[in-house]
């Protein structure tokens with residue numbers, strides 16, 4: 406598994422979100438070594454309450470069988486919140502690769518408790534995107550994490 | 553809190569989903585006694601992997617502040633799956649009213665463990681909708697619950 410290529414794609418999604426004036430969190434879903442869905446947070450762009458990066462990537466992966474998700478790895482630039490954690494557990498995605506979890510530590514323990522393999526890359530690009538965003542738009546960031 | 557009116561609305565959403573050839577699960581989000589979002593499962597209608605009834609209702613409630621959700625009650629015709637449970641926890645919705653949990657027992661224990669008030673009405677309309685659906689379209693039902 407070449408993490409580099411897939412985390413690059415998740416970061417590219419986050420950067421696209423930043424360019425659109427949105428929240429810079431991106432994600433890709435990889436099925437048997439091939440990206441099958443990619444997305445980024447759509448709170449600003451679509452006024453969406455549910456399209457976090459991970460949810461947008463899952464939605465863009467389309468309607469799939471239960472078996473499909475068992476062969477997937479989800480990449481996300483930021484540690485997944487409770488909602489996205491729930492989606493990962495619901496679809497029984499066995500492996501999650503996280504850019505960074507310093508900005509927000511999501512449901513990693515719950516994922517692990519359910520047997521999900523969780524890797525954190527501590528990717529500086531992901532960290533810098535969120536640092537800049539949280540400093541520039543603290544109210545939007547609070548809204549996005551429902552705080 | 554008049555559960556009747558709001559569960560009626562959630563059931564009406566489920567029936568609408570059934571009419572559309574979809575999965576008959578509906579939900580409404582109630583803010584300070586007024587419906588602010590309503591929806592039903594959109595797997596068939598929109599090819600959506602994430603628009604369960606509860607998620608559709610949350611999405612249709614629009615982009616809201618963190619404080620808004622603390623004054624909400626979520627009504628759903630069926631016990632919420634892990635994904636929808638995660639969304640309820642993420643938004644810290646304090647009260648969930650469930651039509652029935654015989655067809656599927658979702659994340660009720662996790663909700664309660666986080667202090668969410670969970671009520672189950674054992675509504676026969678909800679049960680009949682799911683019984684008929686699961687008997688007529690067992691493969692679609694399995695797909696919807698990722699089994």
Ligand SMILES: [Ca+2]
Nearest residue numbers: 452453611614
């Ligand atoms: Ca919307």
Ligand SMILES: [Ca+2]
Nearest residue numbers: 464467599600
């Ligand atoms: Ca779709």
Ligand SMILES: [Zn+2]
Nearest residue numbers: 457486488489
């Ligand atoms: Zn999330």
Ligand SMILES: [Zn+2]
Nearest residue numbers: 604633635636
């Ligand atoms: Zn659900």
